[in-house]
Amino acid sequence: MQNDHATPRWGSDYLAALLRHIGLEYVALNPGASFRGLHDSLVNYLGDHAPRMLTVLHEEHAVAIAHGYAKVTGRPMGAILHANVGLMHASMAIFDAYCDRVPVLVFGATGPVDTARRRPWIDWLHTSKDQGALVRSFVKWDAEPASLEAARDAVLRARQIATTLPHGPAYVCFDSALQEAPCAAAPALPPLQRYNPPRRPGVADSVARDVARLLYAARRPLILAGRVSRNEEDWRRRVALAEHCGATVLTDVKVGAAFPTRHPLHGAAPGYFMGEDGLAALREADVILSLDWVDLAGTLRSACGADPVPAHVIQISLDQTLHNGYGGEHQGLTGTDTYLMCDPDEFSGQLLEAIRSLGTPRMAPPWDAHSGGARARDAYPHEATHSHATHSDARSDEAAGPDGIPLTVFARTISAHLQRNAPACLIRTNLGWPGGAHPFSHPVDYLGYDGGAGVGSGPGMSVGAALALMGGPRLPVAVLGDGDFLMGVTAFWTAVRYGIPLLVVVANNRSFFNDEVHQEKVAVVRGRPVENKSVGQRLETPEIDIAAMARAQGALAWGPVSAKNELEHALLEAVAAVRSGKVAVIDARVGREYAPAMANALTRGD
Incomplete structure (x- = not known):
C-alpha cells in the first residue's frame, strides 16, 4: 500500500x-x-x-x-x-x-x-x-x-x-x-x-421584490414545494416564507420532505398524485408559486381540466436546462405567468427577505415546530374514510383482511414505531402507501421515490441512503413493495457485508398490483371479465419466501406476518437489531389495495 x-x-x-x-x-x-x-x-x-x-x-x-x-x-x-x-x-x-x-x-x-x-x-x-x-x-x-x-x-x-x-x-x-x-x-x-460547481443561481433583487409584492397581496396564495434541498436552513426559510404570506403549502411523495406536514399551512396529504383536497386548494388559489414542482402541467390539468388556470402561476426551476428530445421526464409543457430560471432554495431566501419588508407575517404567532403544530396526530383522516375496490378501508377493529393487513393499518403501525424511535429516516415507501400516514418535520425525515419509477431500484437506493446515515442518530427505514424487493434483493448482501444498518419492511401483496388496476380498467372499458385482472400478475403458486431470500443475503428476517399485532412484535425486534448494527427485513402480508388518494387518482385517469 x-x-x-x-x-x-x-x-x-x-x-x-x-x-x-x-x-x-x-x-x-x-x-x-x-x-x-x-x-x-x-x-x-x-x-x-x-x-x-x-x-x-x-x-x-x-x-x-x-x-x-x-x-x-x-x-x-x-x-x-x-x-x-x-x-x-x-x-x-x-x-x-x-x-x-x-x-x-x-x-x-x-x-x-x-x-x-x-x-x-x-x-x-x-x-x-x-x-x-x-x-x-x-x-x-x-x-x-x-x-x-x-x-x-x-x-x-x-x-x-x-x-x-x-x-x-x-x-x-x-x-x-x-x-x-x-x-x-x-x-x-x-x-x-x-x-467547484457555480454558486446556486438566484435572481435580481428587483425581480424578487416584484414576486414578493404579488405573493403578499394575494388573498389565497399557494406554494407547491417540489424538488428542494435537504438543507435545514433552506427548510426553515420555506416555512418562514409560507408563514409570512399565509400560503397554503402542498408537497409531493415523489420527492423528499419539503415542508412540515403537521404545520397548519400544509394543505393536504402528499401523494404520488394530487388528492381532492389539494386539487380544490389549487382551484381556489389566486397565486401559485411552484418551487420546481414535478409535473406542474399535469397537476394543474388535474385541478382545472382544459380550462385556463385562474391563478397567477409562478414557476421557479432550472430544470429546463436538462430537457432534451429523448424522453418525457420533463413532463408536460406548463403555461406560466412568471417563469424564473433559478434555484428554488436560493430564490426562497431572496423572496423571504423581500416579503419581510412588506409587512408583518400573515400567520401569527409563528408555528412552533417542536410543539407538533395545530394538527392532530392523524393529520389527514380523509385518507382512511372512503371506500373503493382498490382502496384501503378503515377497519375499526384493525383486523387483517382476506389478503393481509389493510394498508392504512400497516402504515400507521410503522409510523408509530418510527415516531417512537425518532429520529428516523423513511427512505422510501411502497406505491400504495397512504401519503398522510407519517408526519415529516425535517428534510431528512423522508427521501422520496427514485425519479424514473424503475421497479427494482428500492433495495440499492435504501442501502445507499443507509450508508450515508451510518454512524448518525437516525434509524434508516425503507418500506418496499414485494416486486421492488424481489428484483433487487441481492443489494442487501452489500449492506450485510459492510455492516450498514438498515430496516426494510416489505409490503407484500403477492402481486404486481399496479398492473392489476390497469387490467381492471381495460376490462371495464372493453366489457371483458374483471375477475381475470390477476392473470399474469400474481406472485403465487408457489408463493415466494421473502424472509428466506433476505436470510440468504445474511440479513435477519421476520415473517410472513399478516396481522397488526404480529407486525408490531416484529418491528420491536427488528428495530433493536438495526440499532445493534444489523440488516433486518420484515415480510408483511398486506391487502391488495391502494390508499384512497391513489385509487381516486387512478379512477379519474391520472
Whole structure:
C-alpha cells in the first residue's frame, strides 16, 4: 500500500489518486476485467480507503447505492461499471438518477481501443466505439479520455457538471490500456476548489421584490414545494416564507420532505398524485408559486381540466436546462405567468427577505415546530374514510383482511414505531402507501421515490441512503413493495457485508398490483371479465419466501406476518437489531389495495 504522496507507477494509480482527490468516500462496483488495473490501484495503491470499495452483486445496485447516498448527503458517490455490458446492466439506475436530478459519478471502462492490443474474443465483445452513447440521452455529460491529462480534466469536469444545479449523473469511461500503461509522468492534480460547481443561481433583487409584492397581496396564495434541498436552513426559510404570506403549502411523495406536514399551512396529504383536497386548494388559489414542482402541467390539468388556470402561476426551476428530445421526464409543457430560471432554495431566501419588508407575517404567532403544530396526530383522516375496490378501508377493529393487513393499518403501525424511535429516516415507501400516514418535520425525515419509477431500484437506493446515515442518530427505514424487493434483493448482501444498518419492511401483496388496476380498467372499458385482472400478475403458486431470500443475503428476517399485532412484535425486534448494527427485513402480508388518494387518482385517469 502506498501513501498519498507516492509516485504513481501505472496509469490506474493516477486514476485512483484522482478519485481520492475529488473527495469520493466510496465507490460501488461489481468486479470486471475492463477495470482490473483501476481495481488493483484502489486496493494496493490507495489501500482500499478514500475511496473505499463496496462490492455489489449487480451493476444496477452500484448506481442505485450511489443514488441513495446522494439523496441524503447531496454529494456524489462513485459507481464503477464493467465495460459495455455493465453499463447496460446499470442503465436503468442511471436513468433513475437522471430523472431524480441526483449527482452520481459513474466510471466505466472498455477493452483496449487500440485493436492491436485486444485479447482474443472477450476484449472485442467488451469494447465499443462510443460506449457513452448507450446512456448519453440521460446523463448530463460523458467522456472517454485517451490520456491521463485528458482523464484528469474529464473527471474534474464530470464532478463539476454533476454537482451543478440541476444535479444529475455524469459518465467517464477509461480505456483499459490507459489504466495498465506505465505512468512515466503523472499530471499535476490542481486545487479542487478551483473546479467547484457555480454558486446556486438566484435572481435580481428587483425581480424578487416584484414576486414578493404579488405573493403578499394575494388573498389565497399557494406554494407547491417540489424538488428542494435537504438543507435545514433552506427548510426553515420555506416555512418562514409560507408563514409570512399565509400560503397554503402542498408537497409531493415523489420527492423528499419539503415542508412540515403537521404545520397548519400544509394543505393536504402528499401523494404520488394530487388528492381532492389539494386539487380544490389549487382551484381556489389566486397565486401559485411552484418551487420546481414535478409535473406542474399535469397537476394543474388535474385541478382545472382544459380550462385556463385562474391563478397567477409562478414557476421557479432550472430544470429546463436538462430537457432534451429523448424522453418525457420533463413532463408536460406548463403555461406560466412568471417563469424564473433559478434555484428554488436560493430564490426562497431572496423572496423571504423581500416579503419581510412588506409587512408583518400573515400567520401569527409563528408555528412552533417542536410543539407538533395545530394538527392532530392523524393529520389527514380523509385518507382512511372512503371506500373503493382498490382502496384501503378503515377497519375499526384493525383486523387483517382476506389478503393481509389493510394498508392504512400497516402504515400507521410503522409510523408509530418510527415516531417512537425518532429520529428516523423513511427512505422510501411502497406505491400504495397512504401519503398522510407519517408526519415529516425535517428534510431528512423522508427521501422520496427514485425519479424514473424503475421497479427494482428500492433495495440499492435504501442501502445507499443507509450508508450515508451510518454512524448518525437516525434509524434508516425503507418500506418496499414485494416486486421492488424481489428484483433487487441481492443489494442487501452489500449492506450485510459492510455492516450498514438498515430496516426494510416489505409490503407484500403477492402481486404486481399496479398492473392489476390497469387490467381492471381495460376490462371495464372493453366489457371483458374483471375477475381475470390477476392473470399474469400474481406472485403465487408457489408463493415466494421473502424472509428466506433476505436470510440468504445474511440479513435477519421476520415473517410472513399478516396481522397488526404480529407486525408490531416484529418491528420491536427488528428495530433493536438495526440499532445493534444489523440488516433486518420484515415480510408483511398486506391487502391488495391502494390508499384512497391513489385509487381516486387512478379512477379519474391520472
